[in-house]
Amino acid sequence: MQIAVVGGGVVGLSVAWRLVSAGRRVVLVDPAPTTGASWVAGGMLAPVTETWPGEEGLLPIGSASLESWPAFAGELRSAAADPGLRTDGTVVAALDAADAAQLETLAEHLASLGREVERLPGRALRALEPGIGPSIRSGLLVPGDLAVDNRELLRGLHKANRQAGVDFVAASAAAVRGGGVELADGSTVDADVSVIAAGAWSGRLHPALGGLVRPVKGEILRLRGRPGALPPPGRTVRALVESRSVYLVPRSGGELIVGATQYEAGFDTDVTVAGVRDLLADAERVLPGTGEYALVECAAGLRAGSRDNLPLIGWLEPGVLVATGHHRNGFLLAPLTAAAVLALLDGRPHPAPVTDPARFRKGET
Template structure:
């Protein structure tokens, strides 16, 4: 049965959800600036294993299930995937100890991981500097150019018949989406507005928050040693990542602050990222700095996203924090199933927002 559906939010989650739903329904996506926001400034890593940590097993299983969907999802959108896996580096003894905890945790879950010395890491990736003490190799992780992905999603959504509405959404309730200057009637509304979702429905008021992250984009110049793998590192316990792009470009990120809705890039954030990256990859000093940007991740209380019904006629697909790109395929599949009255993928059940409201179960 075809429904009138309004998707609120045009990041990678909202676009993916709208595109999938448009196969069977009349879909309107409402966002003043689709394909921007946190999705536009993301690093593009699809790395559930290297993002995992003890106590977050449900998030790991959700991420791995979504990663399995990515090759088909990317092929449908004609988007390239980087398949070289991830290298994880530790600079000092404390960093190495943290990687040992991660490696032991992954091994206990039966996940493949290989421990390497600093010299062995440099054998895999010559751009890594002599200050790196040790590291891990995690095969199977992927990466994608997030901006290529967003452009492809906008094209695919339009071709599928999704109507793009540029008005700002003020609130969402059963049957009605309130926008500036009017309302949109709907059978089902899907709140996928990232960090802004909390203001749209009372059930989300304390469940989603903005987490600021700054990234830099760099361009390889003559004489610069290129990076060939996705590289994550701990530098005195501070996380940093470098993701290569075609043509010698690098994405360097990401700071993480609880700073409300502040999206201004700070001098301190840029300095910290460059200083930490140079300790891992000294040749980065030879790159050109082409862009600085900040985005707002949609944090949740427990790092799991919120995917499920808030009330009849209102779904949420938000709170994906660092994993929006990774979880886009499984989130879209889950929302499509829920709208059809079917069971979502089993791994998504842990993301039901009712976990924070036991009386709703």
Template sequence: MRDRLVVVGAGAVGSAVAWAAAREGLAGEVVLVDPDPGSGASRVAGGMLAPISEAWPGERDVLELGAASLAAWPSFASAVASDAGRPVGLRREGTLQVAVDAADVADLDRVAAHLGDWGRPVERLTGREVRRLEPSLGPSVRAGLAVPDDLAVDNRVLLGALAAAGSAVGVVTSSARVVGVLDDGARVTGVSFASGETLEADRVVVAAGAWSAGLHPALEGRVRPVKGEILRVRARRSSLPPPSRTVRASVSGRPVYAVPRDEGGLVVGATQYEAGFDPDVRVGGVRDLVADVERVLPGIADYALEESAASFRPGTDDNLPLLGPVGPSGLLAATGHGRNGMLLVALTVDALAAVLRGDPFPDVARGAAADRSAAVRG
């Protein structure tokens, strides 16, 4: 063994951590292990990088963590694109957050007030002003907030770029299925596979999303699956064009979003409920998504339905991820990102790279430290 780092899970988070570690030479060998890379929540994500429009009273820690990651995203995207030799799918058109009835407007105004109190003012728009910006919005939209600094990313383009970037800097990949992280009571010693084989390692990063809790007792009960369903639709030749900005809406208290993709595509999501690892797309979930998004973007009824999918966000009790050292020496977490997985990739890379270098855990990520302690070092 030669200073081997094993990263378990090749979604966006695990692939990005493995790429960064290999790029900086933070281990003699970086092995990224996943039987189905680029699947799971990363493949089904909407790709919103939108901490401001995602903000909600009582979750200021989540907002500040997301805002720090958003600031790091352009340089992260540039570095990945450079190594991959291809774009990462970053979009800069911003977000419109809209409401369609009086109660939703009141919630919108409450969020705007809290953002102002937190030093993050947003522009309040009337329904007419919102429709002037995005003509595809329907007459039921009564008000909105403009958040021009929010970004979005095409999750599947990003996953392809991360795979190419990892390959370019020497990440070794394995299609084995990890069933546990091994340790001797004090230090990590490797990982065990479903085949019964083991792989020795000096350090292990658990980035297995909703499945992370089952890989080591230090993570048991700390991450749970939160099911979400999405639709992918595309404008037909006869359809009204889709919005250029991400549109987030509240419809009778239910959140819905539509995130643009190239060539007239939209990702519509997302349901959210606790259902364990139930993989089925429910008819009721599809019905609710279609009904709610159609109230905001009525022209979507003419779009082609290309895909419906379900996956599992890795949720935590405080809606903050688990980052950095946890349990025995050499065990690192990069999981529990919940609904903000794509947004928090950039900050996660910075935090894990700091630990792997032996630097202090970044202050900006302190609230997400996996051991939630005041001083975290690798």
């Protein structure tokens, strides 16, 4: 059996690696694997701090995938490269009284779901992360959340797939049907089963995905500490700054990822002056020392959003599976998604039925 995976981001590469490791013949179709939204992601693995009222469906699948991440990272480390998994947890900070009230709502919501987090005053936050500024009044400590170096992970997955025998086809897909993938140049990649994992572009590849997947633009910045500047935090720092969300994710080598704006802007990938301005201003209010950092990169990516912000993982028709719509949780859910696709190919029960695209055909959303 030959499987064609359409899409070379974190989801497509993870699916391909899991399938080839299980003995399947795999072809991956993407004009530029490892690029796109995955390349400019923050790499947070944070099912708890990503869960807000109205998104309860994410917490159980996110938590299940999080549990598999240490083993997933260990496999990749042995096979190809270290993905830079960080286990220090997350600090969530609030700037003003309204921000603190929003965090209290989050803490109460998580408590109602049986997930406790530790409430901390500003002084205690600064004891954990000395770089947090004096204007931060309170926050939460979430020790279970993880983070990964998105670019090291992508490089490792690309190398692991090549070493395992995945055939890469550097072309754009035009459509996916039972029997294979139609390419933009008019040729076809034959396959017994095709897996659509093309992120925000997935909705263009099969009629059943029309209206189910949309692009959600996000801008991020990459900063680097300079001599004399305070070092980056040891943990991921998420914050609310006058109700705007900002995250700061440390990387090895003194780098810091700052993100992320969120726009419904179609397929626009321009980095805007306003987006960069707001991210830098909010980052400096949370970690004042970032004002001394070097700004080394500004980039924008397109997350794949679904109608309910849960992914689409399941059969669209005989011979066509979908694995997309992960929105801001592609890295978190990559191991679960890969395991789910393998289970469906094996004829086993869907391990995450809440993600089945049939929920929309049944009129549930």
